[in-house]
Amino acid sequence: MARRVDHSPDELKVMILDAAEDLVMAGGVSELSARKIAQKIGYAPGTIYNVYTNIDELILILNGKTLERLYDHLSMVRLDGEADIGSANENLEKLLIGYLAFIDENRSLWRLLFDHVPSSEDDLPEWYNQRVLKLLSVIDQVLLPLLSGRGAEERRDVSATLWASLHGIISLADKKKLDVVISRSSHDVCSLLITTFLNGLKDHADFTGKIQ
């Protein structure tokens, strides 16, 4: 247990957040409790509720931090600037590899990001939504050259659809539910989706022709 000293509310906020992050990293979401955090920072459990409204608020801020770290991680991926499907495919493949590497290193935090459903029905705060959208903008940028003829809302719909689909594949694999239906890695399944999806963005509206 750390030696107890007096800290300002701002200092406590950071200490509690760091302790929560360490606990999740080390033992998963189930490790996250006011008691364990308090023990780690050398304060009484009640201290946590002096600086955070409840555990949901703490998790939201921790998830916000994970989103920011993920964005920083993906921003470092060097993308190709050509405006064709081949380049978009390569760029998405690079981002996918970066994303999977991030998950490998931060699996418990990544799970917390998606599996935790807050008990309150309140809308997510605007700053949190902005971080999610900033992350999605990484895919937006890659798809932009392929969607130049479409409006901003349609472009966003396309990016979000691709992202949600990739998330689904990775999430099923994480829960060991992908290998029942397919004997390939989550990376390979994501690649197949990316390739097919990008190909499908060409002459999108043409569904009249018979096959073969």
Add this chain to the structure above:
Amino acid sequence: MARRVDHSPDELKVMILDAAEDLVMAGGVSELSARKIAQKIGYAPGTIYNVYTNIDELILILNGKTLERLYDHLSMVRLDGEADIGSANENLEKLLIGYLAFIDENRSLWRLLFDHVPSSEDDLPEWYNQRVLKLLSVIDQVLLPLLSGRGAEERRDVSATLWASLHGIISLADKKKLDVVISRSSHDVCSLLITTFLNGLKDHADFTGKIQ
């Protein structure tokens, strides 16, 4: 509490399974405990472990039952027999509507199917895998006319990829994490994926052409 009588192990298995199903339907996964099941059937909690190895085995059998009910539900969807992309699109749209309706009526059981990760590392039993694959065969059938030039394994990969992607979208929506990135319903996002994916199955290997 039901009046306690003597039941055969086979009768107890069914009673326990039904009680577990009722508990999950009524209050979600968190309601599932040996104590609550025992209370419902009027036996001591230990009785459950006379006929099921543990709660994981009970959940596996309950999930198997849900898979079978979902298959029966989707089998009743009337599909169009034409072998073109338009028909495949319509058929997948009908299956999607059927799937979403099933989830609406059986949300807690559907969540149990995907969110529960058994504590044991054992492989799933063969009968369970067969039920999952039987369910996936519904999508296989719809895609078959579009993939006649490909091998069985590749066809299965394509079906599984589409299914996993759709699952991802629906699952994000269920956790209220889809509306942060897209202001459309999970149905609309799934439709967008289906349309784009099917379009992408045409001349799949052509990734050389520049856009526009």
